[in-house]
Amino acid sequence: MSGVIIPSEGDIGLVRPAVEIVLKTFSRDKVIFASNFPVCDLGTGMVPWIDVMMDITRAFGHVYQTHLFSDNAVRLYRLS
Structure with missing residues (x-):
């Protein structure tokens, strides 16, 4: 889950619908958080995205x- 730019005012109401569609469409075993760094800095940055x-x-x-x-x-990257 990345590529969603949070507007500089940080209104999560603007991004919540898109994020929730992805989270409800795919099972919990098929979604991975991603920062989209450094592109996320075009909005509010990584910490607000997290x-x-x-x-x-x-x-x-x-x-x-x-x-x-x-x-x-x-699991995906076989880190353990």
Whole structure:
């Protein structure tokens, strides 16, 4: 999940629909967080992008967040 530029005013309401479509379309085992750095700096930067993704995915639960932010990448890139 990357390529979503947060507007400089940081209004997550503008990006939430697009992010939620992706998260609801694909299972928790098929989505990986990505920063899109340095392109994300065209908006608000990496920290706000992480904060937005944490906020949007909070409703999906801790297990979903763990898959999105770490487990899926570890499995895909065979890091363990």
